[in-house]
Structure formats: C-alpha cells, structure tokens
Amino acid sequence: ARDYLVPSRVQPGHFYALPQSPQLYKQILMLSGFDRYFQIARCYRDEDLRADRQPEFTQVDEEMSFVSEDDIMTLNEGLIKRLWKEMLDVDVQTPFVRMPWDEAMGRFGSDKPDTRFGLEIQDVTEVFKGTEFKPFAAVLEAGGSIRAINAKGLADKLTRKNIDKLGDIAKTYGAKGLAYSRLTAEGTTSSFEKFLSDAEKSALYAALNAETGDVLLLVSDNDWVKACTALGQVRLDIARKHGLIDPDKFNFLWVVDFPLFEYSEQENRWMAMHHPFTLPKAEDLDKVESDPGACHAVAYDIVLNGVEMGGGSMRINDPALQDRMFHALGFTEEKARESFGFLMDAYKFGAPPHGGMAYGLDRMVMLMLKKDSIRDVIAFPKVQNAGEPMSGAPDVVDEKQLSDLSIALTLKD
Template sequence: MKKSFQQYRTHLCHELGLKDVGQKVSLCGWVQSKRDHGGLLFVDLRDREGVTQVVFHPDKDPVLFASAKQIKDEFVIKVVGVVVERPAGTKNAAIPTGEIELEAENLEILNPSLPLPFNLDESIENEELRLSFRFLDLRRKKLLNSLKLRHQVTYVVREYLTSKGFLEIETPILSKSTPEGARDFLVPSRLSPGKFYALPQAPQQYKQLLMVAGIDKYFQIARCFRDEDLRSDRQPEFTQIDIEASFVVVDDILQWVEEMIQQIFSKVLGIELSLPFARITYKQALDLYGSDKPDLRIAWQIQDVGEVFENTEFKIFREVLARGGVIKALNAKQASPVVGPTGIAELEELAKSMGAKGLAYIRIEDKEWKSPIVKFFSMEERKKLENVLGIEPADLILFSAGPWDQACQVLGKVRLQLAEMTRSVPSNEWKFVWVTDFPLFEYSPLEQKWNSVHHPFTRPCQEDIGKLDSGRYDEIRALAYDIVLNGVELGGGSIRIHEKELQEKIFSILGIDKERQKLLFGHLLKAFQYGAPPHGGIALGLDRFVMLLSGAETIRDVIAFPKNRHGVDLLTQSPSEVDFQQLKELHIKLAFPSLDSRLRQEPEIEP
C-alpha cells in the first residue's frame, strides 16, 4: 500500500516567476520581514536560495489575516497559496521572484523565534557575539554565500582530479605523534593506558604509504590539526586539498594544480586565467620582492645598488659593503606626494622592528632630491642611482643596508606597507606565482640544529645531494615549490624521498638518531624497502583559498563552525572540562586542577 504524506513545499523561494502565475504552491522558510501596507500584510519569506513575497488579504480570509499578524521575524512558517503577477509599479527587479507574489490561502507556524541578538541584514562588529550564535550568523547572506562557494570549489576539485585518474581516499584521523613542525593535538587511549594518538597535522606519511601501495594517484579533502597560535588565516583544525602521485616530476604537479585552479576560476567565478603561472626561485623572490610569498600585484621591485656605492664616501654604506653586506633600494613610483614625514617615520619603525638600524630615504620633489643622506653622495653616484632605479619626479626611494636576507626582508615588509599607504594594490587582479628551489634546511641558532624548511620527507635537488656529506647544508636546494596568490601562500609541496638510506641521512642531519628514527618513522622506513616508487605531491589550504576567492577578511568566515582567536568554540563552549570518571577511565590525573570542586572530587563508590 502506498504511503501518503503531507508535502512541506513544492518550490524553493527563488524559483517562482511569471511562468508559474495561477499555480497553487507551497513554500517554507523564515520570515525575513513583515510589512503592513494599507491593510494588506506583506511577508518576505526566505530560505537558503532566495526570497518570495507573500501577501495576506484581510477581506479574503480574516482568520488567516489575523494569524499572519501574529508572526514575527525569523518565525519558521509554511504558506500555501496561488502565484499572481505583482501590480504595475510594485515589481522588484533586484530579486529573481520580483515579478510575482504569493497570495496566501493557508498559513502554518512551524516554529516561533525569540528576538534575535543581532540584525541579520547588518554588519556585526562583535565577532564574539556572532560566534556565540553561529547558527544565526550563518543565516546571513555573506556567510551563506561563502559556504556555497566553498562547496563549489571542492566540487570542481573532485571533478577535475577524478578526470585525471586520481582516487579520493581517506586517511586516519587518530594517528601517531611525529615531529612535523607544529604541536600535535594528543588523544589519550583508554585501551592502551599511558599511550596517545595524535590528530594529524597533515596526511603526509599516509599518502606516501599509499604511493608505496601502488595507488599511483591519490587526493583527499583532508582535515588537519595543529596546536599553534592563531591569527586571521589560521585555525586549530583546517582543511587542505591534498594530492600525491607516483612517477612524477615537478612539472607534472604544477601543471595539474594550474589546470585545477583554472577550472575553479572558470566554473565558479566565471574568470578565465592564462596558463602557465609565473615561476621564480626562492632567491629571486627575496631579491626582487623581499618575501617568499610575493604579491605581484604591486609593480615595485627591489634592486641591488651595491655597485653604485662601491667607492662611496657615505660611511654607513661603505661599512656594510666592507662586511660583505648588500645595499638594496626600492623605488616607489609616484609615492612621494602621498607619504609625508609621518608615513616615513612609520616605515622606519617597521624597519627597526625587523632588526634594521633605520631606513634611509630620498624624496624626489620636482627635480630636487630631499634627504639627509644625499649630501654624502657624489654626482657620479647620483647619476648612476638615477639610471639604475629610473628615478623620476614624485618618486620615493627607500634603502636597506645589511646582510642579504635582512636587507631583502626589511624592504619586502616596507614594500607591502607602502603599497597599503598609497593604495597601490589593485583589488580586481589575481596574480599567481610558483616559488621554487627553496633551501632544504635552515639553521636554528636557538636550538643549535638544522631544521627542514618544509618537512623532513622533502627531496634534495639531484645536483645537490652530494653536498649532504660535505656539511654545506645551507647550499642544498629542495625539490619543493609553493604556490602564491596575491601575496598569500595557498599551498606547498615537493618531490619526496623514496629511498630508505637517503631518508635516514636526512633524519640524521636533523638530529634524529637511529633509535628515534625507528620509533617515530619505522613504518615509513620499512615501507621504503619494499619497492617504493618515486613520488611527489602538494597540499593547498582550502580555507585560505576560499577566503581569498570570497573576499573575506578571515578564514573564520568561510568555516561553518570556527574557533575564535583563543581556540574556543563559543557556540558549544569547547574545549570544556570533563568529569572525574572520564579522566579515571583514561588513567589521567590533572597536574593543574582547573575543574570546580564537584568535578575534582572523586565520587564515592558504594561498597
């Protein structure tokens, strides 16, 4: 026997138009607003997809009209009625349903609503309040559109990678704690007292094991967890588009990612990107832009002007060059009239915060050079500088002198700050760039040891492998690559190590002895002895990518239920205290009691 049921709705609130006039339909949703116009009652009914205007007539059904007067904003209702064309002069071209309205014949209040703590149509500065009522915050169009955009991006990712032969495979969430750069979130095991799982910082080792297993091409929309300090583009749990493939070289990975991003822009935003993206080396990025994630929307480049001052009488520059340092300059074209003394002082403070002793400058006003340092320059030096930097009236020249990396990075930060001051960053451009040839290692004076720039599974450039035995670790380049969009790192990857001996050597350089290698990475080293293929991959930050595409200021606005700046979910009030019995089952005793006295006391056990 066929079951009967009462249908909630026949249409969504964005679907009705002139084609539906005369049709009897049923709509469900939230009351966005209610208006009383000369006896007629109008209700804007909203669901996820749009809004339909509903009209109640007092003379047609006084009882229904009286019921409609009781509803308030954000009540959940069901309305049955007939679609009619709006009278002339009342149509609304701003919405898809603006040519029609629904003449109500029946109203059912499915659930009332308390008055809202904030207006859904307005911008709310109090983020803590929004996060405390996230289920209401998500009703706002801006956030809803961000979640839709996120869905569309992941849909295109799955579609593209599947077309290229990749398999979507899930890897474990309860994993093993291994040193990968950030603190692990630890999960105590009840069944193995005193032992812990770790939530994965990334599926790195598992996806490499999948390559050993012969999967060949893997991807995952992967959840990752890092216990680190938060900021606008960080969350303790985040999502990455994770990709790995066997028998690949760098160009294979870069081409797949470029094509995938091209399809995302085309299908989601309707924007056609040109391929291939720009590529520069790590050294070029620092030399020209002072950053390994350069914003190419800003036209200004940093230049080396050491040769201009090789015989200078200017003591500061002469001493820097004598110590083997460099003199870098940035010509901010046409910035001089915009950046006054206050702006220069602000930039100088920024430079000092990065370890520089100051920030030399020259303001070009008409043909006059205004600066405290110009009097130390010879006419020849001024002419050379003018030719090298292409100096013109209204330019602002900024100098940084010191060790190469510091001088580059100081002007890199100054470049970004100055672009903001002068509003020199185009808002409608999408500038992608690959940064390649990163150093494999970086030395930590604090720890007095070498660390991986990316992670310990990154493969050295083939021509630099011999340097692993020479101790010249700072000269070794990695087969690693980052993709940057408008000055924001979207993701990074590398060709991986697939030989046991090479991986053990890298671990040793990082200060991980044989015993600890076996303890932490024994599973991976064992796998490499059973026919591990050459492989490589990349991970792209999905949250960060959607943040850029949507124009959001923080990744919290593209995540359904994010944590605040302190790592707290204000909606559910997590992390939270747990009762004594839960801790007892896990064999855990708190060293720093934070629970109230009721929770801290062991419950009485009846004999």
C-alpha cells in the first residue's frame, strides 16, 4: 500500500504521510519504558479496494514488552472468546489451531485458509515421476510440482463448461492451465488421462481416493506456491457455488511461521513479507543475508473463515540484527538512517523483547455479522474507485488552496 500524502502549509514542500499503522510509534513506546500499549487507531492505506478492504479503516492495536508469541496468542484467544460470547452468545473453543504457513499454502492454497469445508489440495508429484506426459514432465524436470484436488461427488454439477470457467480462475492466479478428469457412471472424460500409463492412472486415483462421481483437478508449475494458490482459488469458487460452506461456523486459527522475506520481481529485490522490524526465527538468524528465501518469521495471523482478521509478530530488539535486516532488504546505511534513524537511535538505549498485533475493527465486525462486504458495516464507505459518493470526494480544489500549500499540479495524460 502507498501512503496518503498531506501537504504542510507552514513547511512548504513538505508532506505528512497519513498513518498506515502506528507500528513505529508503539515500538518506540516499548523502547521508552512502557510495557503495555493499547490503541484504537484510524489508519489509511492507498491501495485497491476489495470486499474486506477500505482505504480508511479502524485498527485495534496492541504491543507488549517481555512477552513471547505464546503470551500474545493466548491473550488474544481470550479476547476473542469473550467478545464472541458477550456479543453473539457463541462459545469459541480455545486454544486455536496453529498452522504453519507452508502447511496452509500446501493444503488450502492460501495464507488465510477457510477450513469450514474440505476440498484440500494434495501433492501428487510422486505419481508422475518418470511420466511421458510432456507438460508434467517439463515441470518435474525443472524441479516443480503437481498439485490436485478431488471435488468429491460433484461430477454431475461440474460440467465441461463449468470446468473451463474454473480453468480461467486458475489462469488468473498464475497457472498455465487446469487439467481435469470427470469420473461419471457413463465413463471418464479427461484432458490428460489418455497420455498416462495405466499405472499412473491407478496411482493418481489411489492418491486422491477417486471414485465414480468425482472430478479431479490438477495444476502443475515450477513454483509450488503458484500451483497451490491457483488451486486454492478454484477450491473456494467450487465451495461457494455448490453450497459446501456452513455460514454458521466460526473457524478460527493462527497461521504461523511466515516467510520473513518475499522476492519482488518488480523491485528486483527481497522485501519484508510483514515489515522490516519482524523478528526472524532463531534457527534462521545466520541466513538473513546469505539465504533470505529460507528465513521464517516469528509472525502470526489470526484467521477466521478465510479472512485475515488480525496479525502481528515479535519485533527485533537487537540493533545489530536490525542493521542486518536493513542490509538484506537493500537499504544502504544512509538510506536506513534517513528513513528509520530515530528508531535506530532508540535501540542504543536498550530494547526489551517485545511484540504485538493489530485487528481491523471494521473487518472483525463484518465477520461477526456474517456480511460479505466491509462496506455493510461502515458509515459512508468508499466505493471501488476510492471515492465517497455522498460528498463527491476526492474532488478538485481551487488555485488559491493550491497556492496556500505551495503546490502546482502537472496532471498525467
């Protein structure tokens, strides 16, 4: 997300950035001696809107010193349990399941998995070792993998036309295509089985527990995350359209052990998956600079019914490690000091172990009320183009207002 910038009248040419999060301020408070922090903060992010996202939102923020991730997760499980009981008279079972990021992506194709239904993704790579089916063979030769889901008993509902639409969804999320087999009483129709040996077909059916009435859907890719992500979206579409989701369930879980970094092809560098102040897992400390892609974070998201309701992490409290993180992210020493000098200076006075998390309050209310859009729980929400229809904002301003702010406009074509 980008910052919303606000020009300063009294300091011409200078700008405020509306807060995306109170992250740095709450960490500074921990460093300054406060051991507990709680705030309901208004936040702003200049990003594309989605059903669960608005450019202006309310964040429930927490930070604590001398705690572990277990302490933070236990405290928040208690908070959720009480809220759901007092407001909805729903008994939430604790502790919540804790699912590593790798498992969430491998089983559900999402780092915010909806566990109210099955259709789990399975790794069938071993089935096709040595296959002569060229598309799969090429992927395996490149070190990729083949993932599949079994849409159990849906052969009568997933027609060829429906499967083609699912293929379009898979392609939208990076897959080259969606292979399928429909196992009906009249026989099997498949986009790929005629290229397989009998042994491969038998092994595939056994791996997926396939039987008459099922539809098998497969994606192959050099990147297992991309293959799983595409199938994860296919999985969700099938569940929504064919009534597999129980709307009365509240399935909470923690997703933990996120990758510390993600590689940006656009920026051509490693970027922090959460933010640059996230603590690496102890066993990965020696790989922060040498092998960023193998590092995991002491980070955790609280997920409800396929929606990230909140998230947080333990923070770096060692200034030398923070310097290494900045270096791994491509910051020069000068750039790091220019951007975060106040934090680096504060570290010199000693920093306690600290961590926290934040909820999207509006999103939490949306989930409590079982609404499909965050706009249903916000007064005067923004619409798809980030505009507010009643007042007409954002709008043009007159020349005097611009002059008072020392601003001249050069509009792009």
